[in-house]
Amino acid sequence: QFQLVESGGGLVQPGGSLRLSCAVSGDTLDYYDIAWFRQAPGKEREGVSYTPTNGRRADYADSVRGRFTISRDNANNTVVLQMNSLKPEDTAVYYCAAGSFPSWQSWTKIPLYSVWGQGTQVTVSS
16 A cells, blocks of 8 residues: 655744655656645645656745755655754644656645655644
8 A cells, every 4th residue: 555654743933944754655656756745734735845856946935945945765765854943834744645647747735645644743843
């Protein structure tokens, strides 16, 4: 069974860093486009970052560009989201999601992803 499991969330002070991991099991990561989404209380789920297959360029939401870095390790079936310079507005539950879709599609569309992890809480507070 194809599954995604996130880890690495927690409580961090503003300006700090966290490293989220998404472990893929039951299939090969190399086949899938992977994205990180987040959902804050009372808000809609939003795309944070995206790593497509076939070596194409990653992408980021404007709100995290320059602070977050996504990377994929196909050999170990893991996708990592390195989050630096964290702000209170980054507080949310973070989800990784897997899909397979053409590059012309906007990666932020939730219905493009067929498999989701359970989420990991990130809280940025002093």
